[in-house]
Amino acid sequence: MAEGQKTTGSIIFAVRPIRTTLSNIRILVTDPVELIADGLRARLADIPDMKVVAYAATGKELLEHLAEAEIDLVLIEVSMPGMDGIDATREVRKRYPNVKLLAHSVLTDIEYVNSMRIEGASGYLAKSAPVQEIIHAIRVIMGGEEYLSPTVSASLDAGYKFTGKRMDGDYVGLTHREREIIRMIAEEKTNEEISALLFLSLETVKTHRKNLMTKLNVRSAAGLVKYAVDRRWI
Amino acid sequence: MAEGQKTTGSIIFAVRPIRTTLSNIRILVTDPVELIADGLRARLADIPDMKVVAYAATGKELLEHLAEAEIDLVLIEVSMPGMDGIDATREVRKRYPNVKLLAHSVLTDIEYVNSMRIEGASGYLAKSAPVQEIIHAIRVIMGGEEYLSPTVSASLDAGYKFTGKRMDGDYVGLTHREREIIRMIAEEKTNEEISALLFLSLETVKTHRKNLMTKLNVRSAAGLVKYAVDRRWI
DNA sequence: TATAAAATACCCCTTTGTGGGTATTGCGAC
DNA sequence: GTCGCAATACCCACAAAGGGGTATTTTATA
Numbered sequence: 368m369a370e371g372q373k374t375t376g377s378i379i380f381a382v383r384p385i386r387t388t389l390s391n392i393r394i395l396v397t398d399p400v401e402l403i404a405d406g407l408r409a410r411l412a413d414i415p416d417m418k419v420v421a422y423a424a425t426g427k428e429l430l431e432h433l434a435e436a437e438i439d440l441v442l443i444e445v446s447m448p449g450m451d452g453i454d455a456t457r458e459v460r461k462r463y464p465n466v467k468l469l470a471h472s473v474l475t476d477i478e479y480v481n482s483m484r485i486e487g488a489s490g491y492l493a494k495s496a497p498v499q500e501i502i503h504a505i506r507v508i509m510g511g512e513e514y515l516s517p518t519v520s521a522s523l524d525a526g527y528k529f530t531g532k533r534m535d536g537d538y539v540g541l542t543h544r545e546r547e548i549i550r551m552i553a554e555e556k557t558n559e560e561i562s563a564l565l566f567l568s569l570e571t572v573k574t575h576r577k578n579l580m581t582k583l584n585v586r587s588a589a590g591l592v593k594y595a596v597d598r599r600w601i
Numbered sequence: 602m603a604e605g606q607k608t609t610g611s612i613i614f615a616v617r618p619i620r621t622t623l624s625n626i627r628i629l630v631t632d633p634v635e636l637i638a639d640g641l642r643a644r645l646a647d648i649p650d651m652k653v654v655a656y657a658a659t660g661k662e663l664l665e666h667l668a669e670a671e672i673d674l675v676l677i678e679v680s681m682p683g684m685d686g687i688d689a690t691r692e693v694r695k696r697y698p699n700v701k702l703l704a705h706s707v708l709t710d711i712e713y714v715n716s717m718r719i720e721g722a723s724g725y726l727a728k729s730a731p732v733q734e735i736i737h738a739i740r741v742i743m744g745g746e747e748y749l750s751p752t753v754s755a756s757l758d759a760g761y762k763f764t765g766k767r768m769d770g771d772y773v774g775l776t777h778r779e780r781e782i783i784r785m786i787a788e789e790k791t792n793e794e795i796s797a798l799l800f801l802s803l804e805t806v807k808t809h810r811k812n813l814m815t816k817l818n819v820r821s822a823a824g825l826v827k828y829a830v831d832r833r834w835i
Numbered sequence: 836t837a838t839a840a841a842a843t844a845c846c847c848c849t850t851t852g853t854g855g856g857t858a859t860t861g862c863g864a865c
Numbered sequence: 866g867t868c869g870c871a872a873t874a875c876c877c878a879c880a881a882a883g884g885g886g887t888a889t890t891t892t893a894t895a
Binding site: 399402409497587588590592597601 | 636789
């Protein structure tokens with residue numbers, strides 16, 4: 368133990384004395400594709416201060432793992448069927464405020480970066496990021512700072528695609544009904560079909576639709592569909 | 602050599618004598634996420650008859666690799682930016698007819714399965730497939746047969762979502778102009794905006810739009826958007 | 836209990852998209 | 866040279882969506 372700490376400190380944490388208290392960063396990978404966890408585990412095999420200790424295929428599994436195991440950091444994909452990364456992050460933050468979250472996603476659009484940050488993620492990586500960057504990001508985050516991949520922060524630097532309303536979290540706060548309706552829109556249902564399926568008036572559906580577009584700051588159904596597909600709601 | 606072949610034959614290919622001629626299946630993984638190749642490489646480390654020998658991040662890189670290296674089988678994601686899996690498969694089949702292609706994709710909808718099969722893929726796996734299934738699929742395919750994951754063939758068994766016209770390859774044969782226009786639709790541009798950008802009449806844009814919907818057998822822009830997002834055209 | 840958010844519904848009007856066709860010209864392959 | 870496909874364009878009709886509001890009731894939370 369004392370020997371292990373000594374080795375760790377002298378090799379890795381020469382510039383971060385605070386880290387000598389961490390012998391190993393325990394990482395839980397949450398991604399629909401298990402090979403990603405396998406790959407990261409293999410690539411981290413030679414890195415002494417971090418290790419993939421668990422894998423979850425869904426946001427639900429993630430929460431189950433967290434209920435049982437000590438995890439320091441969750442690496443999580445945003446675009447997942449079922450409970451997606453944004454919703455899962457909100458839940459993790461609520462129940463396990465000490466667990467760090469690092470997004471690692473195919474989605475790099477600003478709305479997803481902002482969503483994850485607002486929900487509590489400490490970092491955002493594109494899925495195309497090299498492993499060296501993943502390692503660096505993990506260390507930055509475990510050191511208490513935020514890490515945004517250059518790929519991703521370029522979007523932020525380009526300015527906010529959406530209004531400040533988005534920063535208030537409105538876009539992440541789609542209601543249950545709105546989520547139902549956006550799914551149906553993305554499934555090519557007309558307003559009238561939706562109204563029949565949900566036993567609502569046509570006017571109500573139109574209103575929800577308008578609210579959706581305002582919240583997500585899109586101009587048409589096309590934007591709604593893209594959002595729903597990105598988040599794997601359909 | 603002779604010893605190697607003997608070992609291989611007695612352990613793995615007892616039921617497939619033809620395979621004794623293959624000492625090792627050389628796999629090229631094509632996926633935007635390198636960790637997937639890393640993961641598969643790690644998981645195949647103990648499998649003597651197959652090995653990940655190369656990785657390509659894009660369809661373009663895939664073709665470059667094939668120009669230089671001997672590859673037996675390409676494992677390929679469908680949903681990729683730039684040259685996607687469907688387009689890449691078409692190209693590989695044209696230039697390297699002896700290379701086997703196995704789709705390994707987040708997309709499991711029937712139109713993508715059919716697209717890949719029509720373009721020449723010998724198999725289709727969902728990204729959620731366990732490694733054992735990947736291994737099995739590779740063996741089936743290298744044995745000369747087609748392998749469809751149960752997840753995926755369930756869609757096929759449920760019947761064709763689209764008309765027989767799709768089996769003719771129409772949907773994969775979107776023209777250059779149609780692709781331009783579907784991207785713009787997915788980017789929320791109105792017909793009038795598209796017509797201005799492309800110096801066309803509004804009527805022409807509407808016509809293309811109708812053709813797109815017919816080819817892809819969708820009912821509205823929502824279907825077009827989903828298709829474009831799935832294929833990572835935007 | 837009070838308040839805010841969610842859900843529901845409506846009106847008016849305009850814009851845009853969809854469905855059903857038709858036609859001509861240009862280009863590439865055979 | 867012929868043929869088929871892609872690109873371009875058009876007409877008509879009407880369905881559907883979008884934009885700008887308004888309002889009431891229900892539900893969840895502090």
